[in-house]
Amino acid sequence: MKTMKTLLLSLLLTLTACCNHSGPNHPGTPDSSDTRIAMAEDTLSLDAAIGQMLLIGFRGTEIDYDKNIEIVSALRDYHVGSVILFDYDVPTGTRGRNIKNPDQLKNLCRQLRSFNPDLLIGIDQEGGYVSRLARRYGFPAIPSAQRCAAKGYDTVRHYADLTGQMLSELGINLDFAPVADVNVNPRCPVIGGIERSFSADPAVVRQCCLIWDWQLRIHNVNSCWKHFPGHGSAKGDTHKGLVDVTDTWQPLELDPYRHEGTNSWERKLPLMVMTAHVVNRRLDPSGLPASLSPRITSYLRDSLDFRGVIVTDDLAMGAIVSQYSFEKAVRMAVLAGADMLCLSNNGGSYDINMVPRAVKVIKDMVAAGDITEERILQSAKRIRDCLIF
Numbered sequence: 001m002k003t004m005k006t007l008l009l010s011l012l013l014t015l016t017a018c019c020n021h022s023g024p025n026h027p028g029t030p031d032s033s034d035t036r037i038a039m040a041e042d043t044l045s046l047d048a049a050i051g052q053m054l055l056i057g058f059r060g061t062e063i064d065y066d067k068n069i070e071i072v073s074a075l076r077d078y079h080v081g082s083v084i085l086f087d088y089d090v091p092t093g094t095r096g097r098n099i100k101n102p103d104q105l106k107n108l109c110r111q112l113r114s115f116n117p118d119l120l121i122g123i124d125q126e127g128g129y130v131s132r133l134a135r136r137y138g139f140p141a142i143p144s145a146q147r148c149a150a151k152g153y154d155t156v157r158h159y160a161d162l163t164g165q166m167l168s169e170l171g172i173n174l175d176f177a178p179v180a181d182v183n184v185n186p187r188c189p190v191i192g193g194i195e196r197s198f199s200a201d202p203a204v205v206r207q208c209c210l211i212w213d214w215q216l217r218i219h220n221v222n223s224c225w226k227h228f229p230g231h232g233s234a235k236g237d238t239h240k241g242l243v244d245v246t247d248t249w250q251p252l253e254l255d256p257y258r259h260e261g262t263n264s265w266e267r268k269l270p271l272m273v274m275t276a277h278v279v280n281r282r283l284d285p286s287g288l289p290a291s292l293s294p295r296i297t298s299y300l301r302d303s304l305d306f307r308g309v310i311v312t313d314d315l316a317m318g319a320i321v322s323q324y325s326f327e328k329a330v331r332m333a334v335l336a337g338a339d340m341l342c343l344s345n346n347g348g349s350y351d352i353n354m355v356p357r358a359v360k361v362i363k364d365m366v367a368a369g370d371i372t373e374e375r376i377l378q379s380a381k382r383i384r385d386c387l388i389f
Contacts, residue, residue: 046373049380050362051079053334055122055311056355057086057344061100063111074355075115081383082120082174082340083112087132090346097346101138102170109171118389120222122174125163129194130177139166144195145179149208156198160212164219173221173388176274178212180205180225180256181232185248189237197232202255209256213269222387227276227313228300229254229283229290238277238319242289246281257304271308271386273300275338277319288336289319292329297337308386311340316347326354330361334371339379 044052060068074080085105089097099105113119123132128144135141142163148156160178167175182205183197191197198208213223230253236243259267275291284295291312300306315321315329324332333341345354365371 044377044380046363046366046376047359048079049373049376050359052081052380052383053338053340053362053376054078054080054355054358055082055084055120055340055342056080057084057346059089059097059345059350060108061096061098061104062108070352070355071112072115075112075119078355078359079116080355081116081118081380082122084122084124084176084342084344085132085172086344086346087134087137089350091348091350099132099137105133105137106170113171120174120383120387120389121172122176122224123167123172124176125167125172126177126179126196127159127163128196130196133166133170145198145208146183146192146195149198149204153207153211156208156211157215160215161218163212164216164221167216167221168219174224175216175221176224176226178209178223178225179227180209180270181227181230182250182253182256184230184233184250184253185235188232188234190239191232191234202252206256206258210266210269213271217388220388222272223270224272224274224311225257225270226274227278228257228273229276229278229280229296231276231278234278238289238313238317240318241322242279242319243277244279244281244287246279249278249280249282254304257300257306259305270306272311273306273308274311274313274342275300277313277317288332289323291315291320291338292324292332292336294336301337307382309339309383310337312338312342314342314344314347316344318347321347326351326357327361330358331365331370334362334365339382 056074058068058071060071065072085098087097087099088095109121112121124130125133126145127142131142133139142159148159179196181191181197182202183192183200186192198205209225216223230249232253233248233250234243234245235248277289277291279287279289281287283299284293290296297310312333320329330341343354343358345351366373
């Protein structure tokens, strides 16, 4: 009982600090008077704010100024605030893109953070099929969400804690998990079919997501709930092309994101949500993918009262690149209200100029009056206020 009380107190103190605009200190961060915290206020430049909005992928298992100058330039010259790591390089069909073994990965994270102590280093580490930190690289096996939930909440808690500890020790502070999709269609090729959903019961999904989030935060690792407004009913794969869930989606798929409960720290969660590339005409009759839809973003903000960080699913996925140019996708994601754009550079090709291209799009939008500078600063501030660095 004492352990449980201590845990709850720790969670309350941690989560009370998050998304609090009065600026209290985050756990494990410098004093709130530190200049890094001040970056989130009015002193943040437009260039730095744009960089904060970019979540980018890159090639390399170490920082080499000759071999991967694009990541050096992204962090040094364009103020990029987040990176995402992969074990598999899609354009070449080879493994070892960023991950070889624990020691190598820890050193890579250390090198990356030497450019920016507050860099968000993210990874898809759900367990099961989606485990970038796989046994083949020397990491412990984490069962799928479905298998963990089938054994009960204590099992979910155990593996969430193991994941948080592992990520923290490596220097990774953002996990693109848990999956908040409800298992409406057990045959969904990218959710139920590969055991990524905790359950067909939205209440169970939410409780498992809360547990995953809590345990990661104990280790100062952020979580990102995905994929809003629900991917669990889909019949197709958005990695390959556009997927329409209008006729299969159920309103209960929103339930895991609803702010309910008697505890203040529970009502604050989630603090980061990823939008899907699914078309849902029941929420947006225009047929835009959720990640590019102002109406669906507004629904998340206004109807569900979400005040955290909204990040797009990877803009290099087939659902996007088959319909829009890179510049168009970046523009639409910003106009839709995304705070962070996922630019994995791990789709059909690898573009060493991806970051300057994205930055130019956003700066041109501000210069043309299509988006205000205040809107960009607001997204950057939301990232700084809501997430642990």
